[in-house]
Amino acid sequence: MPGPVIIITGTPGTGKSTHAQLVANDSPIPLKNINISEYVKENALYENYDEEWQTYTVDEDRLLDNLEPLVAQGSLILDWHTCDVFPERWPDLVVVLTCNHTKLWDRLEKRGYPLKKIQENNEAEIMQVVLEEARSSYPAEIVVELESETSEQLESNVSRIIAWINSWLENHKNS
Numbered sequence: 524m525p526g527p528v529i530i531i532t533g534t535p536g537t538g539k540s541t542h543a544q545l546v547a548n549d550s551p552i553p554l555k556n557i558n559i560s561e562y563v564k565e566n567a568l569y570e571n572y573d574e575e576w577q578t579y580t581v582d583e584d585r586l587l588d589n590l591e592p593l594v595a596q597g598s599l600i601l602d603w604h605t606c607d608v609f610p611e612r613w614p615d616l617v618v619v620l621t622c623n624h625t626k627l628w629d630r631l632e633k634r635g636y637p638l639k640k641i642q643e644n645n646e647a648e649i650m651q652v653v654l655e656e657a658r659s660s661y662p663a664e665i666v667v668e669l670e671s672e673t674s675e676q677l678e679s680n681v682s683r684i685i686a687w688i689n690s691w692l693e694n695h696k697n698s
C-alpha cells in the first residue's frame with residue numbers, strides 16, 4: 524500500500540528541508556523526499572534564470588507533469604516555498620512552517636541572499652502569504668501550521684508529523 528503524500532511548505536528559511544529530512548529519516552515507511560527547487564534545477568524544469576532575484580522561473584506545467592507519476596506512487600514529501608501550484612487532490616497533509624521574521628532575516632542573511640530577496644521573504648512571512656495560500660488551496664482539515672523557531676520545536680514538529688503518518692497508515696491499512 525502506498526504511503527501518504529505530504530507537502531512541507533513555508534517561506535524560504537523556515538526549516539522545510541531540515542524538517543523533510545528528519546521526517547524521512549524517522550518515518551516508519553520509506554518516503555521519497557523531493558526538494559522541488561533542487562528537482563527543478565536537476566531536471567531543467569525552468570524557463571530561465573533571473574539574475575536580479577537569483578532565482579529560477581519554474582516551468583510549472585512541466586514540473587507538474589514530471590511529478591504526477593511520483594505522486595501516483597505515494598509515499599512522498601514535497602518540499603517547496605509555495606504550494607498552490609499542486610492540485611488539491613495531491614496532498615494528504617500540508618505542513619506550513621512559520622518563523623518569527625527577525626529570526627528568519629538572520630537565517631536568510633547567513634545564507635547570503637541579496638538584501639531585496641531577504642526583504643521580500645521577510646514581508647511574505649509577516650503577511651503569512653504561504654499560510655493563506657495553503658488555506659485557500661486545500662481543505663482546512665489537512666493544513667497544519669507549525670512554528671519552527673527553536674530546536675525543541677523542530678523535534679516536536681517532526682514527532683507530530685511521524686505520529687500523523689502512523690495514524691494515516693493505521694486508517695488506510697485495508698485500502
Ligand SMILES: Nc1ncnc2c1ncn2[C@@H]1O[C@H](COP(=O)(O)OP(=O)(O)O)[C@@H](O)[C@H]1O
Pocket residue numbers: 533534535536537538539540541542630670671672673674675676677
Ligand atoms: N526549528 C528550527 N530551530 C532552529 N534552527 C532551525 C529550525 N528550522 C530551521 N532551522 C535552521 O534554519 C536554516 C534554514 O533551514 P532550512 O531547512 O534550510 O529552510 P528551508 O528549507 O525552509 O529554506 C538552517 O540553518 C536550519 O538549521
